[in-house]
Amino acid sequence: MDADHTPLLSNNHSNQDEEEKLSTVKKFGSESRKLWKLAGPAIFTAICQYSLGALTQTFAGLVGELDLAAVAVENSVIAGLAFGVMLGMGSALETLCGQAYGAGQIRMLGIYMQRSWVILLTTACILVPVYVWSPPILELVGETTEISEAAGKFAVWMLPQLFAYAMNFPIQKFLQAQRKVLVMAWISVVVLVLHAFFSWLLIFKLGWGLTGAAVTLNTSWWLIVIAQLLYIFITKSDGAWDGFSWLAFADLWGFVKLSLASAVMLCLEFWYLMVLVVITGRLPNPLVPVDAISICMNINGWDAMIALGFNAAISVRVSNELGAGNARAAKFSVLVVSVTSVAIGVVCMILVFATRDYFPYLFTTSEAVGKETTKLAVLLGVTVLLNSLQPVLSGVAVGAGWQAIVAYINIGCYYIVGLPAGILLGFTFGLGAQGIWSGMIGGICLQTIILIVVTSMTNWNKEAEQAESRVKRWGGSTGEH
Known part of the structure; x- marks a missing residue:
């Protein structure tokens, strides 16, 4: 009798597995459409x-x-x-x-x-x-x-x-x-x-x-x-x-505190790559490297707009779901947007690598600037890939209200690790613009890893409770006035 039941049980298991896979794919598709x-x-x-x-x-x-x-x-x-x-x-x-x-x-x-x-x-x-x-x-x-x-x-x-x-x-x-x-x-x-x-x-x-x-x-x-x-x-x-x-x-003071934390968090990211152009200007014979870095930053700027769109989308999804008390939906949303944006990041990186001998000449007629830009294209590709996930994780942080924590992470990774490493490689080791940028990419890498760890260790049920108390504290009760 047991022998008769064994295939049935295994069939049931495989059916259940297939159904679960299908429902996950369906959920992924549905969340993707919302995003x-x-x-x-x-x-x-x-x-x-x-x-x-x-x-x-x-x-x-x-x-x-x-x-x-x-x-x-x-x-x-x-x-x-x-x-x-x-x-x-x-x-x-x-x-x-x-x-x-x-x-x-x-x-x-x-x-x-x-x-x-x-x-x-x-x-x-x-x-x-x-x-x-x-x-x-x-x-x-x-x-x-x-x-x-x-x-x-x-x-x-x-x-x-x-x-x-x-x-x-x-x-x-x-x-x-x-x-x-x-x-x-x-x-x-x-x-x-x-x-x-x-x-x-x-x-x-x-x-x-x-x-x-x-x-x-x-x-x-x-x-x-x-x-x-x-x-x-x-x-x-x-x-x-x-x-x-x-x-x-x-309640303006509470609002000011959250606004300041948000400003610090975003400005530290925003200015980090602006600093790159300023430091490169301190190199001996800076004209060619500054032009080359400016071209790369221009392309990075267009690419950043894609990440900014995902940043806004995930921030809305996470904050909406947490506000409604749907912890699991918020968590699943983070997973879907991370997979989507990394896939886009990989495509953009391949595009940069494939066109590295050609794209510099859309912006310059100078052979020296073109060659320097082609050299920097590998670093641009890596930056584009990192920038596909990093702003999304920042968007999660904004949706959940963790601005102050991320501000501290940014100071540590960008300005205590990345910037000194870039200056050391660029000037002390004489690697020029490539050295400065490589050091700064190290900072972005470290920040992305820490944000991945923070996000994966998050207790989303607790975040949903905090969202409820935040809405009540900052005027939820004023609905009757």
């Missing part, structure tokens, strides 16, 4: 908004070398600094809005956004002197007087963009948390088309030069803000927008 619904438009929006500055830079380059240098330096150093701070402080809203939305506290989203405006507009006022006194600051980091003066003049004209950042990032996080990412994508693409036309008209055709560049770039950023605000005010955002409220000024 791409968020990530697709988020990537598209990030690329469109990144292109605003890049387009202005291209048109300025057609006017003259000094104009190009002025726009490039203002864009990457001054506006880059402000962008990092604003995006970072705004990402505190990702945690709170996402978790409140998951918990069904829809009305709190509008209040959180207003709190974030108060904090970011105050921060923008604090950053104004950096714009006003940018020439001496730029000279301090090693720019020539001529470039510093031109970039400084352009920076003062770009002050409206600073306040547009302060308004834009809270609006984006507010819409993202409700999964209204398509609205942002449509607005961004329309503005980008208008921006291209008016940049050509004002900078090139009418010969306004840098003045035209400033007018179009400021106007484009404010158009994005106004269009998004009109959408929110007209549709009421499904009840998430309930008008202006004095509650925006309540």
Whole structure:
């Protein structure tokens, strides 16, 4: 009799295994669809908004070398600094809005956004002197007087963009948390088309030069803000927008602390590769290596927009699921996005390796710069692969509200390990730009490994409980007012 039952049991087992595999594949597919619904438009929006500055830079380059240098330096150093701070402080809203939305506290989203405006507009006022006194600051980091003066003049004209950042990032996080990412994508693409036309008209055709560049770039950023605000005010955002409220000024200190932790976490990542360009400028005969690294950073910037889209998507998924108390769904979401983004990272890395003899000449006519860029392409490929997973794990951290922990990890890995290692390899061992970059990749590697360990050891049930108490503590009870 036992002999008769054995095949039956083994058949049952194999059937169960197959069913489990099928259900896992189904779940993976379903989660993938949810992620791409968020990530697709988020990537598209990030690329469109990144292109605003890049387009202005291209048109300025057609006017003259000094104009190009002025726009490039203002864009990457001054506006880059402000962008990092604003995006970072705004990402505190990702945690709170996402978790409140998951918990069904829809009305709190509008209040959180207003709190974030108060904090970011105050921060923008604090950053104004950096714009006003940018020439001496730029000279301090090693720019020539001529470039510093031109970039400084352009920076003062770009002050409206600073306040547009302060308004834009809270609006984006507010819409993202409700999964209204398509609205942002449509607005961004329309503005980008208008921006291209008016940049050509004002900078090139009418010969306004840098003045035209400033007018179009400021106007484009404010158009994005106004269009998004009109959408929110007209549709009421499904009840998430309930008008202006004095509650925006309540509990500001707790909000400031999370915003600062977010800003530190993101800025440390954002500036890490910017520092690479500055240090390379300290090498003997820096012109060729600086140009080569700038080309690589440009490609890395486009690639980073894909990772930024996944960062936003996973942050929304994790915060929504934790807010709703679905610990297992949050955990599964992390797994799916990690697999997806690493697969994309591998494809991008292969693409960089395959085109390393050709892509440098899209950006330069110089043989020396082309050869140096080809040499650096191996490091670019490795960076692209690491950058596919690392921002996703940062997005998980934002969704779960671990900004302060990640800020400490970033300081240790990037600035205590990576940067000194890069300086040692580049200068002491004489490996130049390749040495500097290799050391810094070591920092990214270490940070990625630590984040993988932290994420895999996370007790997601505990995180869901913390999300519930966070929503209650920061205004969940204000629903009755």
